[in-house]
Each structure stands twice: as C-alpha cells, then as structure tokens.
Amino acid sequence: MQPNFNEKINEMNITKQQSDALNAIVTINVTKEDYSERVEKALNDYRKNANIPGFRKGQIPMNLVKKQYGKSVLLDEVNKILQESLNNYLVEEKLDILGNPLPVVKDEFDWDADDFSFDFELGLAPEFSVNLEAKKVNRYKIVADEELLNEQVERIQKQYGKLFSKEVSEEGDELRGTFSNEAEGINQETTINTSAFKDKTTAKKFVGKKVGDIVAVSTKGLFADDHDLMKYLGVPHDNVHGLDVEVDFTIAEINGYELAEINQELLDKLFGEGNVKSVDELKQKIKEDAETQFGSQADQMFLNDVTESLIENTKFDLPADFLKRWLQQAGDTPMSPEQAEEEYSKSEKGLRYQLIEGKVITENNLQVTFEDLKAYASDIIKKQMAQFGQMNPTDADVENIVSRILSNQEEVKRMSDQLISQKMLDLFAEKAGANTKEVTYPEFIKISYGE
Numbered sequence: 001m002q003p004n005f006n007e008k009i010n011e012m013n014i015t016k017q018q019s020d021a022l023n024a025i026v027t028i029n030v031t032k033e034d035y036s037e038r039v040e041k042a043l044n045d046y047r048k049n050a051n052i053p054g055f056r057k058g059q060i061p062m063n064l065v066k067k068q069y070g071k072s073v074l075l076d077e078v079n080k081i082l083q084e085s086l087n088n089y090l091v092e093e094k095l096d097i098l099g100n101p102l103p104v105v106k107d108e109f110d111w112d113a114d115d116f117s118f119d120f121e122l123g124l125a126p127e128f129s130v131n132l133e134a135k136k137v138n139r140y141k142i143v144a145d146e147e148l149l150n151e152q153v154e155r156i157q158k159q160y161g162k163l164f165s166k167e168v169s170e171e172g173d174e175l176r177g178t179f180s181n182e183a184e185g186i187n188q189e190t191t192i193n194t195s196a197f198k199d200k201t202t203a204k205k206f207v208g209k210k211v212g213d214i215v216a217v218s219t220k221g222l223f224a225d226d227h228d229l230m231k232y233l234g235v236p237h238d239n240v241h242g243l244d245v246e247v248d249f250t251i252a253e254i255n256g257y258e259l260a261e262i263n264q265e266l267l268d269k270l271f272g273e274g275n276v277k278s279v280d281e282l283k284q285k286i287k288e289d290a291e292t293q294f295g296s297q298a299d300q301m302f303l304n305d306v307t308e309s310l311i312e313n314t315k316f317d318l319p320a321d322f323l324k325r326w327l328q329q330a331g332d333t334p335m336s337p338e339q340a341e342e343e344y345s346k347s348e349k350g351l352r353y354q355l356i357e358g359k360v361i362t363e364n365n366l367q368v369t370f371e372d373l374k375a376y377a378s379d380i381i382k383k384q385m386a387q388f389g390q391m392n393p394t395d396a397d398v399e400n401i402v403s404r405i406l407s408n409q410e411e412v413k414r415m416s417d418q419l420i421s422q423k424m425l426d427l428f429a430e431k432a433g434a435n436t437k438e439v440t441y442p443e444f445i446k447i448s449y450g451e
Contacts, residue, residue: 014089016122022319024122026101028085030078032114038077043069071111082118096125098319098351099326123322130359132431134313137305139434142294142444144287152286153279157259160266166254169194169209176253179233184245188234189252196232198224206249213251220244225442227449237449294441299425301448306428310356311349318351320344357424366423368416376419377402 013029047065051057055064086101104119169175176191194203198221205215219229220243229235229243260266267276276282327340335343360366381401385393405411428434439447 014085016093022124022126022317023322024124025104026086026089026120026122028082028089028118028120030081030116030118035074035077035081038081039070039073042073042077046073074111078116086120095122098123098125099323099330102322102326102329121322121325123319123326125355126316126318128314128316128355128359130310130314130356130363132310132360132428133433135309136433136435137302137309139302139429139436140298140444140447141436141438142291142298142441143438144290144294145440148290148441149283149286152290153262153282154259156266156270156282157262158257160260160269162258162260163255164258166256167210169207169251169254170256171195171203171207172257174255174257175206175209175249175251176255177249177251179247179249181245181247184235184247186233186235186247188232190232192232196223196228198222209251209254211251211254215249215251216246217249218244218246225445227445290441294444298444301444302434303421303425303428306432307353309432310360311352314352314356316352316355318348320348323351360424360427361420364427366420366427368419368423372419373406373412373415374402376415377405381405 013031015027017025017027019025043062043065046069047060047062049057050060050065050069055061089095090097090101101120101122104121106119109116163174166173171194174191174193176189178187178189180187194206197203197206202217202222205217209215219233219235223229223232226240226243227237229240230237233247235243262279262282264277267282268274270276271285276285324337324340324344327343328335328337378398381398382393385398405415
C-alpha cells in the first residue's frame with residue numbers, strides 16, 4: 001500500500017504571524033517524519049535506475065546511493081513538501097495574496113538536522129469597498145449630423161464615380177504629393193483634397209497648380225482639427241497641438257472626380273435590390289450604421305472613464321515594499337531594486353484596477369457561463385455570414401462553427417474578456433449614474449484627446 005503523503009502534508013505544523021494588515025509571515029515546520037518516506041522511495045528509484053561504473057543496474061549498495069544522491073534528493077523532496085503544503089494552506093485558509101510567497105533567506109541553515117523550519121513572506125490583498133456611484137461621468141451619444149451624412153454620400157459618389165487626370169488643379173480636386181520639412185523630420189507622401197483645409201484662403205493656394213509645383217503653407221490652423229496633421233503630415237500626436245512650422249507640398253499628381261449619380265442601380269448594388277430607394281433612405285442607412293459604429297467608441301470611452309474614476313475614488317493601501325521585492329525575483333532575469341521600483345510605478349495603477357474589477361465582478365456576480373459564450377459566438381457568426389450574403393444560415397451550420405471556435409482556448413479567453421467588459425459596461429451604465437450628452441463625431445474626437 002502506497003503511503004498517503006497528502007495526509008501528512010495536511011497534518012504539518014504551519015503557522016501565520018500577521019505583521020500588519022497587508023503583510024504576514026507563514027512558518028512551515030518540516031520534521032523527519034514528514035519527508036523520510038518520500039526520500040526513501042526516491043532513493044530506491046535512483047537505485048533501480050542509476051548507472052554507476054562497477055555495479056550492475058539495480059544492484060548498487062544503498063549506502064553508496066545515499067552518499068551520492070542523498071542530499072540532493074532530500075532538498076528536492078523537502079522543496080516539494082513546502083510547495084504542496086504552502087499551496088494547500090493558502091487555499092484552506094482562503095488567503096488572498098498578491099504576487100507569490102517569498103522565502104525568507106536564513107544566514108545559517110543546517111541541512112544535516114532532522115527537522116527544518118522555513119519562513120515565507122506574504123503580501124496580502126487589501127480590504128476595501130467599491131462605490132460605483134462615487135462620481136458621475138459623462139456618457140456620450142454620438143450622432144451623425146447632416147454634414148457627416150452629406151460627406152458620406154459624396155464619398156460614395158466619388159468611390160463609384162470616375163477619377164480622371166488633370167493638368168491644372170481646381171477647387172475640390174484630389175492632389176497626390178509629399179509634405180516636407182527637413183528640420184521637423186516631416187516627409188509624408190499623402191493624397192489630399194483641397195476641401196480638407198480649414199479655410200478657403202489656404203485651399204486657393206492649391207488651385208491653378210501643375211504637377212511638380214511646390215506649395216508652401218503653415219501648419220498652424222492648416223486643418224479644422226489639428227489631429228489631421230497626424231493623418232496628412234505624419235506628425236506624432238504629442239506634437240500636433242499648436243505646431244507652427246512651414247511645410248512644402250510637392251505635387252506629384254492631380255485628379256478630378258466625376259461623381260456617380262445616386263440612382264436605383266447604384267443603391268441596389270450597395271444594399272441589395274429594393275432595400276434602399278432614395279437619397280433620404282440612403283442617409284438614414286448611413287446614419288444607422290455610423291451611429292452603431294460610433295456607439296462602440298463611445299462605450300469604450302465610458303468604460304475607460306469609469307475605470308479612471310474608480311481608481312481615483314477607491315482608496316486602499318498595497319504591500320508596496322513586498323511587491324517591489326517580489327518583482328526583483330519574479331522574472332527570468334533578476335531586477336535591481338531601482339528597476340523593481342520603476343516597474344512597480346508602471347504597474348501599480350493596473351494592479352489597483354485588477355483588484356477593483358475583481359471585487360466588482362464578485363460582488364455583482366458578473367460571471368461568464370458557457371451558454372453566454374455560445375450565444376455570443378453565435379451572434380458574431382451570424383453577423384459575419386450576413387456580410388457575405390448568407391442572411392438565413394441553418395442552426396446546424398452556425399452550431400458547427402461555434403463548436404470549432406469554442407474548442408480554441410485563445411478564442412474562448414478573448415470572447416470571455418469581451419463579455420466581461422460588456423457586463424461591466426452594463427453594470428456601470430445602471431449604477432454609475434452617468435450624464436448622457438449628445439455630441440457630433442468631431443466633437444467626440446476633440447473630447448477624446450482632452451481638448
């Protein structure tokens with residue numbers, strides 16, 4: 001009959017001494033009785049399988065095996081006992097720890113003794129409460145205004161219209177060329193319409209030009225939204241606000257548009273026969289699609305803002321000194337105290353939110369079930385199939401695809417994270433008491449960048 005090592009581990013002498021609310025020392029006392037059977041069994045296995053010159057396999061004297069392998073086997077078995085007993089203790093005592101236990105290094109340790117005592121430092125998760133109504137945040141509803149709808153209609157007309165090369169530029173033409181300023185490191189090839197500029201005075205500088213001409217303009221006020229400097233000039237976001245330098249635009253190509261007529265043939269091509277029958281219905285379709293897309297962006301901003309609010313308003317201490325020492329040893333490459341301090345500073349905010357998020361999920365039972373995953377995956381598949389014209393797939397077809405998706409652990413993890421985010425969003429919308437504000441998309445972009 002094999003010895004029951006688990007019973008022995010459960011009976012071991014383990015004590016905890018609380019240093020303060022966030023730090024504790026766990027002491028594990030290991031006696032000879034705890035490890036002797038394990039060591040004996042391991043040495044017997046070595047004896048059966050070891051190859052030592054001068055002895056037949058399995059016939060090596062036990063005293064020779066003990067002399068050669070005894071100390072390393074003892075260290076290995078005691079270490080296994082420590083890991084198993086410490087893990088069991090943390091589970092049984094329901095201790096919520098941060099990082100992993102850190103062994104306390106003792107200057108003098110006698111491995112020739114029969115009994116051993118080991119200390120481990122624990123960093124304990126703090127006790128705190130989360131008030132979802134602590135501070136109201138804005139929740140934006142982005143509306144597609146008439147200007148945006150007209151722009152999208154024109155975009156469709158251009159997309160399905162005819163592009164033709166021109167020798168001399170006119171207002172509304174599309175120019176391909178390169179913005180450059182050597183001192184600022186700007187050298188961006190782009191395509192731009194004369195209507196993209198903020199004012200007509202600037203746009204007129206690009207009218208009446210030929211291929212090879214160079215137009216000099218100032219970046220200050222070049223576009224209605226300074227963030228367009230990122231798109232057209234390749235300027236980093238940190239540099240766009242208030243950038244005031246001269247740039248040259250060298251024209252490489254001039255193209256005019258013959259806009260497509262918005263007729264039933266084009267509408268049927270875009271949306272299927274008879275589904276959209278007029279420009280007004282086209283605009284309504286564009287509005288619905290755009291506001292659905294905008295809604296995802298607004299939801300993400302709302303989630304981010306609530307997250308920041310919770311971090312700011314949920315106060316608790318962390319076992320910072322312990323976590324910094326743990327960081328020094330946690331990776332494959334040991335960190336210096338200075339590196340651990342820097343890493344802790346970077347990760348502290350994220351750790352705080354993980355703890356807050358965990359408590360919110362637990363207290364509000366925001367669990368993702370297998371049925372949730374199946375329904376979520378099924379909905380995604382149906383939408384994707386609809387994009388390719390399969391409007392009414394059979395239940396069997398959808399279920400087969402869902403089964404394949406749910407057999408991929410990475411996909412399951414990704415969808416679970418998305419579902420938890422959606423459940424958190426719904427909870428915050430219900431409990432956080434948000435102020436709903438309607439804004440246009442350009443207004444939302446300015447708000448997003450903190451203007």
